[in-house]
Structure formats: C-alpha cells, structure tokens
Amino acid sequence: MSDSRYQMYNNNAFKLGLFGANCSSGRAWNVLPERWKADWESCETMARLADEGGMDFILPIGRWKGYGGETDFQGTTFETITWATGLLACTKRIMCFGTVHAPLFNPLVAAKQMVTADHVGRGRFGLNIVVGWNEPEFQMAGIEQRNHGGRYEYAEEWISAMKKMWSETEPFDYGGDYLRLHNVVAKPKLYRDASPLIINAGQSETGRAFAMRHCHAFFTNFREADVQKSADFVARFKADAKAQEGRDVNVYTQGHVVCRPTRKEAEEYFHYLTTEGADYGALTEALRLKGITPETAPDFDKQLKELPPRNVGYPIVGSPEDVAEKFARMHGAGLSGIAFSLVNYVDELPFLIQEVLPRMQKLGLRETG
Numbered sequence: 001m002s003d004s005r006y007q008m009y010n011n012n013a014f015k016l017g018l019f020g021a022n023c024s025s026g027r028a029w030n031v032l033p034e035r036w037k038a039d040w041e042s043c044e045t046m047a048r049l050a051d052e053g054g055m056d057f058i059l060p061i062g063r064w065k066g067y068g069g070e071t072d073f074q075g076t077t078f079e080t081i082t083w084a085t086g087l088l089a090c091t092k093r094i095m096c097f098g099t100v101h102a103p104l105f106n107p108l109v110a111a112k113q114m115v116t117a118d119h120v121g122r123g124r125f126g127l128n129i130v131v132g133w134n135e136p137e138f139q140m141a142g143i144e145q146r147n148h149g150g151r152y153e154y155a156e157e158w159i160s161a162m163k164k165m166w167s168e169t170e171p172f173d174y175g176g177d178y179l180r181l182h183n184v185v186a187k188p189k190l191y192r193d194a195s196p197l198i199i200n201a202g203q204s205e206t207g208r209a210f211a212m213r214h215c216h217a218f219f220t221n222f223r224e225a226d227v228q229k230s231a232d233f234v235a236r237f238k239a240d241a242k243a244q245e246g247r248d249v250n251v252y253t254q255g256h257v258v259c260r261p262t263r264k265e266a267e268e269y270f271h272y273l274t275t276e277g278a279d280y281g282a283l284t285e286a287l288r289l290k291g292i293t294p295e296t297a298p299d300f301d302k303q304l305k306e307l308p309p310r311n312v313g314y315p316i317v318g319s320p321e322d323v324a325e326k327f328a329r330m331h332g333a334g335l336s337g338i339a340f341s342l343v344n345y346v347d348e349l350p351f352l353i354q355e356v357l358p359r360m361q362k363l364g365l366r367e368t369g
Ligand SMILES: Cc1cc2nc3c(=O)[nH]c(=O)nc-3n(C[C@H](O)[C@H](O)[C@H](O)COP(=O)(O)O)c2cc1C
Pocket: 060, 061, 062, 063, 099, 129, 130, 131, 132, 133, 134, 201, 202, 203, 204, 205, 206, 207, 208, 219, 220, 221, 253, 254
C-alpha cells in the first residue's frame, strides 16, 4: 500500500481531513446563523477549497435521522457513497470516504457502488465501515439491530464477501452464517487495487480487533490531559496489529477546530458556540438515546450543560500557532492525522489553509513546496 494515489500515504507527516460535512450543522450542535447547511453547493465548494488547498481527505458521517431540537441537528444529510462520488468528480487529488453502515447495505450493491465511486475518483475512494448503534435509525430501515458481537460478526462476513467481489475474476459462492451468496460476478474491479483504503472507528475490543484485521487506518480519541496515555495506546495498537495480523495499521483521531487570528478570539467564539449558541433540544435527545433523562439522572441539568464542548468532538481552539502546535502534539503521540469539523467549512477553511498549513510545514508536519 505504498501507492502514492492514496493521499493517506502521501509525505505529509500529519494528515488533515474534514469530518462531518455531509450533515446539517456538521458536528457542532449549534443554533448560530452561520451553522453548516450541508446543501450540495456548499459541499462542492468545500471540497474544491480542500482539494486545491492541499488537504488530504474528506470523511462523512453515516447518519439517517436527526436529533430534533431547534435545528433538528444532523437531520439533513446526504447519503455518503453518492455524496463522495459527486465530490470525487469535482476534485483532482483529495481522498473522499463513504461511511457505510454494513447492516443497511446489501454487499453486492455496496461493492459496486464503491467501485463506481472509485472509478469516478480515479482510485481516490475510501471506505469507513460502521456497524451502527442508533436504534431509531434501524427502526426507520425496518432492520433489527443485532447485539454488539453479532454486529461485528456480520460486518466480518460483509467485508470478506466484498473483498472477494473486488478481487475474484471467476464466479464464486460465499457461504457464511449470515450471508449466502451464489455464483457471484462483479465487474469492473476497483480502479487500481483489490481493496479501497478501509478505515473504522470501533472503540470496543471487538471493534479494535476488527480494525486490525481489515482496516488500513483506525480512529481513536486523543487525550490532551494525558498525551503519554494516548501515545501508549497508539503504540500498543500498532504493535498488536503487526503481531496478531501482520498488518501495518495507522491511527488517526477526530476533533473540532476553531481557529482565529488570536487565541482570545477563538476561545470567545468557542465559548459562545457551546453556551448561548448550543442546541440544547438536540443535546437532550442525544442524552436520551443513551438512557440519560431528567428521570434517570439526578444531575441531568449539569450533564446537559457540560455536553456542548464535549459532543462537538475533541476541541482544537486557538490561534494558527496554537492549532499547529496541538496537531504537533498529536503527531508526537504517534497519530497519523486528524478528521476535524468546523462550524462553517466554507467560511473557515481558507483561513486555516492560509495560516495553519505553513506553520505545520515549519514544524515538519506537512510537505513543503
Ligand atoms: C471518528 C469516528 C467516526 C464515527 N463515525 C460514525 C458514523 O458516521 N456513524 C455511526 O453510526 N457511528 C460512527 N462512529 C461510531 C463508531 O462506528 C462506533 O460505533 C463507536 O465508536 C462504538 O464502538 P464499538 O462499535 O466498537 O462499540 C464513529 C466514531 C468515531 C470515533
């Protein structure tokens, strides 16, 4: 997998990706007028800016139902394989992922959709596998959600069958506990390789073991308060993947960036975003989905108040120097890159590209020239 077509394997020591832009409000639970609308024109503009500005990848969220509240947070979402296909058509070098719920997509159909996306992008499509967790989304699809272990067992068969569709040149049968496929043929193959770049963000032991077996990259959360702990986790994960599966798996993280000319401006905006600007109705629903309600949790109000800065993802807030330095700390912990969200991707990306990327070059995190 040293092929340079994968921006995830280019010479940038710390890769940068945009996360969540296929969903209304991205990942910021906010009611502000500038919040992300996720309409196609904005998505296309974002992708072109990111592509031309030297970003490495675009990672959508697999989301089917919004969280209600004043804005119906993430209630307007584009399906991710078709979204990626459109973005791949209007970009030249950036990678675009589909975030695909294994239980919701028939593998024969999904394998071919991804082949189509990959041809449109001349080999730049990537797959983020999710097994799902959100019960209302499964109810909408009329599909019963399996228990946690069963979700990964199914995903194991799903990806194994698809890998065969991407590689077998003769008709084949696939017989598993969940999938029984007969006389399968699938042409064309992917644009260049026998597999797209595959990533996953399962946090359980089962999810991690799945990533070690099947994925090229794994996503985990970064702990700034204990960088050493993050570094130990990354080192252990990579060593285990090598020892148990003989595979090199890179580790990435996620976050939300607020970057302004000064640290003070950035911190003030982040405070506003996560207090006055927060969509507390949608956040209440997020807690309810986890079984946390005013009836079940005596400290419900406190939990709700503390949620906005946490739910947005790991916050990276500050001046361009601060943001570049935070990325350097992540890189120092062994992380290969970050998928991050912005309140408004189109408004905020140009400043980031102009001010943060050159600082990252000086720190040795991005290729120069
Ligand atoms: C960076 C990142 C991206 C994720 N994207 C999605 C997503 O788009 N859709 C989704 O249903 N779950 C998503 N998840 C949730 C994970 O797929 C997974 O269900 C969760 O981390 C729990 O791990 P487990 O499945 O090992 O228990 C994401 C998690 C992370 C950390």
